[in-house]
Each structure stands twice: as C-alpha cells, then as structure tokens.
Amino acid sequence: WKFTDGTDVTANSFVDAWNYAVANAQLGAYFFEPIKGYAEEGVEELEGLEVIDDKTFKVTMNNPTADFPQRLGYSAFSPLPEVAFEDMDAFGENPVGNGPYMLEEWNHNSNALLVPNPDYAGDNAAQNDGLDIIFYPSQDAAYADLLSGNLDVxxxxxxxxxxxxxxxxxxxxxxxxxAVFQSFTIGENLEHFGGEEGVLRRQALSHAINREEITETIFQNTRTPASDFTSPVVAGFSEDVPGNEVLEYDPEKAKELWAQADEMNEWSSPEFAIAYNSDGGHQAWVDAAANSIKNTLEIEAIGAPYPDFKSLRDEVTNRTIETAFRTGWQADYPGMGNFLAAMYGTGAGSNDGDYSNPDFDAKIREADAADSPEEAAERFKEAQTILFEDLPAIPLWYSNVTAGYSENVDNVVFGWDSVPIFTDITKN
Incomplete structure (x- = not known):
C-alpha cells in the first residue's frame, strides 16, 4: 500500500501516528488507553507498541480487550505518512492518506474536490469519478438544491x-x-435520587414518558424509541434485554412506583427539572417529556434551558448542576462496549451521573476478556440488565439518519456511522 504522496505505508506509519497522538495529548488519545504504557504520564512512546519489520508491529494490551479489532476501524487508528510529522499544521491543510480518494482541491467553507486514488489497494475502490463535497451555509439551502437536482446526496x-x-x-x-443514543441523566447526588428511593423514582419517571408519542409527534418518526442503552446498528444489539420493560409507557405503574418511594421519603422538591442546551433543538421534546411526567405523577416537571452546549456541559463536568440533564452518545466505533463502559463504568470519563455498581463493572471486564465478540455481546447484555435495574440514565430513543438523494444517482446507502458509503454511489 502507498500514501497518495507515493510513499509506502509501513508499520511505523501506524506506530508513529499512535505515539504522536498520546505524546501530544490529542483529543483521540484516550482510544489508546488499553495499550501497555498509556497510563504513564508524559509518555513519548507507548511501551506496548513494537515494530517487528516494515509490515508488522505488535500491540501489547494492559488488559484483555475483545473489541480491539472493532476499535481499529476508527479514524484515531489511521496511519500517517512521514510528511505529517514535519509540520502537522501544514499537513492538516494538505492531508495525505491511503484511502480510496485523494484531495485534489479544497476551498475553505465552499467545497472540497476528491478524486479516486490510483494507488488504492483495498476492497472499497471508488465506483465513481470522485466527489464534490459542498459546504452549505444552511441545511434549508442544501435541501432546496437537492429538490432541484443540483445536489446528489x-x-x-x-x-x-x-x-x-x-x-x-x-x-x-x-x-x-x-449509532446515536439519547437519554437524560439524574445524578446520584440529587435529593430523593439516592439508594433504593432513587431507583424507584427513576423507574417511575421512565414509565411516565410516552416515547412512542414523542417520537411520532415531535420528531415525525425520525427517532426510534429506545429498547436498550446502545444502538440497533451495532453488532450484538438485542431488543430483548431483560428489564427493558421499564421503558414502556405505563402511567399506573409509574404512580405505583412513585408512591412506594414516597413511603420511604415523601417527595419534597418544588419541581423536577430536565436541563438542556437551547442551541441544540431540544426544547420541544424536553417540554413534552416534562408534561408527560407532570400529568402522570402529578408533580411540577419542567425543562431547564441553558443558552448553549458549553454552559450546560460546564456545570455537568464540574458537578455543580442541581437538576437532571439531557445526555447522549454517538458511537466512536461499532461496538457495544463503546456505549456502556464509557458512560456507566465506575470513574469513566463520560460517566456524568457518577454511577457506580461493582456488578456492572465486573460484567464489563468479563466482556473485555471474552474469547469472541459474540461472547462479549452476551456479557454486555447481562451488564445492561443491571443498568435497567438501576437506571443511571433514562433511555429515550435512537436518533435516525434523515437524508435523501436525487434522481441523478443510484446505490446510495448509509453505513452504521450515519455516513453515506460514498465509494458505492454511481451516477445514472
């Protein structure tokens, strides 16, 4: 294989790129956490990466990681040519890769022209003469061009x-x-939501939300009600995780569970609020969910808007937020562990509710140590059963790919990551 500048893709192309990400604390560096040596502060080279020859390198893990082959498809693991390390900023303006396309022209904020890579040696060779990626100032303008036949996809x-x-x-x-999962989270530290009382109240809230109605009326069926904590597009997904009946809209069950919690400790909060960022288009569903909760449980339930995403995330990250808050996850790679461990493992970086259950952590470790992805999926399913008992987050729905294409093209298929499989698209 060769990069589009004519240089060879070697074992060092991968190892140097991975080490660079860690040594320079790039945003994708945490993907290399399972590799031996990652935990060492100020590390320049990962101990677990060893170049054997030009076409072979060895990866030694800190712990068993069954889904590591799945992770390798993520862009953080891509190789880089030698020219990248000479001036990374300049390389970013004129990137060189080893995929099916190569960059011919890039007009910032306007378009990028890609043409087939003549040296591409893989199985996904372009079935077209290239791509003109257009950057529109608004989605409405792009949609108008699609309808008029001036845009293909x-x-x-x-x-x-x-x-x-x-x-x-x-x-x-x-x-x-x-591969997008949406939820809202109630921190373990909030009054009335700790211990057994908190479990009952979370279950009551879940039963009080009519997901089918909200996805139909608010989202015009561009969302799919959740049946687990992952996504239907990842391997191992199942609609039949034990305990997921807690996601069913059941007002009577919700009232019963809320009353059981009141017997332990009567509800004394003036309101139940769900925080969201106003710049993300969340008000309609938050208001609908709050109204469903209010009408079912006869408590004051409201949305709590923040002006922007950063304002909300600052309070969530600093643990100063005093309400429930919207959460979600878009997969980095098509693996169940990416949804579960990162969100709910004890001390995990995206565990915004500070959930901790040793039994859940143990199931995640069992999944990581599994002999195959299939066995890992069973352990992940068992881990989700624990989540449905505790409900560290209230699953809501999966975001759908809402897209379209013109009469000028065929073979338009969207992959697991919500991106068109560009190489397969053909002109009529």
Missing part, C-alpha cells in the same frame, strides 16, 4: 422538512436508526 434533512421530505423524495428518502 444530502446527509441531514433540515427540521423544517421533516413532515414533507418523505413525500417529496419518495423512495429516495432515508430514515433509519443510527
């Missing part, structure tokens, strides 16, 4: 067209689950 339909795009496009409309 649009990967995100604007909210304003949710109610009409499927009739506008017919069988060229795309609406399918993606």
């Amino acid at each position: 649009l990967d995100q339909i604007p909210d304003s067209a949710f109610s009409v795009y499927e009739s506008d496009l017919g069988d060229r409309a795309v609406n399918q689950p993606s």
